[in-house]
Amino acid sequence: MSQAGSNRSIPTTMDVLGRSPGASAPESGYEKVVILPKMREDDLAAHAWADARFAADILAEHALFFALLMPPELAAKERAEALRFQTTFGQLYERIDSAGPPARSDVKTFTAQMTEPIKEFIDYKARLGEAQTTGALRSLVWPLFFDHTRHEAERWGRRFDDLGRGESGFERKEVVAFWTNIMDEHSRFVAHLLDPDEFELIEKALSTAHVFRHLADDSVGGTVKALAQEPGTVIDSLTSNPDIDAVMSAAQTILDFKTQAVRDIEAGRIKSIIEPRLADHVRREALKFLNELKRAE
Numbered sequence: 001m002s003q004a005g006s007n008r009s010i011p012t013t014m015d016v017l018g019r020s021p022g023a024s025a026p027e028s029g030y031e032k033v034v035i036l037p038k039m040r041e042d043d044l045a046a047h048a049w050a051d052a053r054f055a056a057d058i059l060a061e062h063a064l065f066f067a068l069l070m071p072p073e074l075a076a077k078e079r080a081e082a083l084r085f086q087t088t089f090g091q092l093y094e095r096i097d098s099a100g101p102p103a104r105s106d107v108k109t110f111t112a113q114m115t116e117p118i119k120e121f122i123d124y125k126a127r128l129g130e131a132q133t134t135g136a137l138r139s140l141v142w143p144l145f146f147d148h149t150r151h152e153a154e155r156w157g158r159r160f161d162d163l164g165r166g167e168s169g170f171e172r173k174e175v176v177a178f179w180t181n182i183m184d185e186h187s188r189f190v191a192h193l194l195d196p197d198e199f200e201l202i203e204k205a206l207s208t209a210h211v212f213r214h215l216a217d218d219s220v221g222g223t224v225k226a227l228a229q230e231p232g233t234v235i236d237s238l239t240s241n242p243d244i245d246a247v248m249s250a251a252q253t254i255l256d257f258k259t260q261a262v263r264d265i266e267a268g269r270i271k272s273i274i275e276p277r278l279a280d281h282v283r284r285e286a287l288k289f290l291n292e293l294k295r296a297e
């Protein structure tokens with residue numbers, strides 16, 4: 001049930017999702033495959049396990065990214081704290097991954113184990129975000145990166161509360177509002193981590209951010225604005241087929257963009273300071289967005 005190299009079996013309720021359609025093994029040392037319940041699967045324990053497994057790894061990576069952006073000369077204490085969170089969530093991930101889905105009657109206890117570590121990490125992100133904003137902390141982590149990762153942790157907290165109450169479904173309005181904002185911010189992160197010589201890609205990333213800001217309210221007006229301002233940028237298929245779901249189309253397009261970007265970063269075809277693990281992280285979040293959107297239909 002873990003990454004490549006493991007011979008443990010994947011639960012039959014799950015799909016293994018790689019970077020290419022149909023691929024279930026990682027194509028590089030930086031890729032992590034995503035394991036999610038099959039599209040028609042609504043078993044609560046399957047959702048609780050897959051989301052806890054996904055989130056524990058994502059949160060461990062947030063801690064890793066903080067540590068990478070906190071040189072000991074600038075933020076030794078904060079870096080050590082980040083590494084402790086990486087260990088906490090890394091161990092949680094290992095435990096969840098190897099144990100497999102809980103029994104239906106244990107879902108409440110299972111999701112409850114996420115609550116406290118997530119709460120502590122939210123506090124850390126809030127505290128350091130504030131310190132970075134005021135200049136009390138001079139790490140290389142932007143204030144928006146602290147806020148962004150805090151919002152993700154807060155949403156995971158709400159998700160595990162829902163699952164603990166027996167609710168595994170996704171509500172489209174919530175999925176669109178949350179993830180379009182996350183995709184907007186990812187695009188702006190990418191724009192600002194690219195080599196300043198990558199003119200075209202920087203512009204493309206910023207255009208993509210605009211589109212997701214307009215799509216946030218999931219209205220016809222938002223779609224029209226997104227199209228009018230950035231025709232063809234990320235929603236090419238929309239212009240030829242106006243009946244297609246604009247948000248779905250944009251989600252698929254940004255997933256394709258990030259998949260290509262991580263490959264180009266790994267191969268050195270894009271000049272940037274984007275760590276390949278960060279590039280794969282935002283790709284997996286785009287995949288999760290698209291997957292939730294399909295379930296919320």
Ligand SMILES: [Fe+2]
Pocket residue numbers: 058062149152281285
């Ligand atoms: Fe994240």
Ligand SMILES: [Fe+2]
Pocket residue numbers: 148152182186282285
């Ligand atoms: Fe993110």
